[in-house]
Amino acid sequence: MTASEQIRSHRIGFIGAGNLAQSILRAFLDSGFVDREQIVISNRNERKLERVSRDFQIRAAKTNEEVIDFSDIVIIGVKPQDFYQCIEPIAHAFNSDQIIISLAAGISLQSVQKLIPNSQKILRVMPTTAAKIKESVIAYAATAAVKPHLQWINELLSTMGIVVPVEDGEMMRSILVGASSGIGFVYELMIYWQEWLEEHDIDAKTARNVTIQTFRAAAAMAGHESETPLSELQRKVVSLKGVTAAGLDSMRELEIERALRISFEKAAMRDQELGSTFVPV
Template sequence: MTTHDVIRTQKIGIMGVGNMGQAVLSAFIDSGIVPRENIIIANRSERKLKKVANEFQVRSVNTNEQLIDESNVVIIGVKPQDLYQAIEPIASSFHEDHVVISLAAGIPLASLEKLIPNAKKILRVLPNTAAKIKLSVIAYSSSAGATHHLKWIEDLLSTMGFVVAVEDGEMMEAMVVASSSGIGFVYELMMYWQEWLGERGISANIAKQVTTKVFAGAAAMAEAAPQVSFEELLRKVTSLKGVTAAGLESIRELEIERALRISFEKAAMRDKELGQTWIKID
């Protein structure tokens, strides 16, 4: 039996269909690997639940308990601050055969294992919103009980993009910042690009297209040369005493790298805070 065959036998429940839940749902359906009829969704807002169920043509249930009872794989897509209140009252509904996937930032794997002691196959998974277009980076860490299932689970996650296994803790924290939050950081830079072009008479629409193509082109060139470092790629597009070199000199004088590192560290601190302010289970 192939990993795809295994995936097709799973009943997958998605608890919480906000932006990320819908991105995951879309990726699963579009992959053709997950049968639409094998997906169940639940959501706190009944109105949103009906809307998403109609849009994606999947079955919805009214309670999280029912979703757990009818699923082999339970994907928890609720917000970090809501996770304890959503799961603690129904934790006994989980059993050792469930594969439980949490999408919540800031909540470490150890806390999830304490919250859901009956479940032995637990994963902390952090995709980013590019899952909508199957170009997400998906970092995950897993409990020991999930080890023998990781091949098909990785294939399931890969419907959203590029899957990276990391240790929970500092490595996962780094992936939260660089990958999950990274999309937002890149958009911020793209805004500056577009605004600068606009100040010089380029229309907003054209400026956005130019900016998007520049970032996409740079990314595509880097991806096409996996053995070439970013430093070498930069050297190849920078002529001595040329236009690019002048701009890069200013970037370095203004310590843009330092500013970005501070921003990354501040985001990492917030990820820690989410875990610390969440109700701990001792």
């Protein structure tokens, strides 16, 4: 069977109809790999469930058990702080053939496995909010039993962006900080960019557009010349004793790199801290 036939042969259930679940649904359905009839979804708040099931024209389940009964793949999209409370009472309902995908930040593969002892095929998948525009980085770690399924699962996840297989733990945390929190960090820089332009006689709308285009251009050029190291691309836009050189010298004197490194480490430490509080197993 081809990867797309494999995808089509699996029923996909979502527990939790929140922001990320909806972004994933949008990516899956728009890709054409997944049909509406393959999907079922549940949610704690019934009104949201009704809205999501109407918007996406997919089947709504009255209970989380109903999702588990229907599905070959169960995607758990509840917040990390709700994870234990949601899954512990229904853990017995999963069977060992089902593929379980946990989206919860900070909850390790091992914790999910302990919480659902019947399960063997578990993935921890970490997309970013950019899944909704199919520009996400999607890191995943999987148990050994998932290995025979990885080709078509990769294909399914790639409907949201670029897929990066990782080991759970340090590698997953690095991608979480660099890519998921990373979007927040880049926005922090973009805010300063826009503000500086506005303070220097550029109207707010133009300042925003210039900021967006500058970040987009840097990323697009780096993507275009994907074999060229970033430091070399940077050298190409700097002339000796020129304007860009003056700004870069100042950034280095002010130790922007050090400030960013410390911030990344703090974010990684927070992920580690939170992880140990969510699932008491």
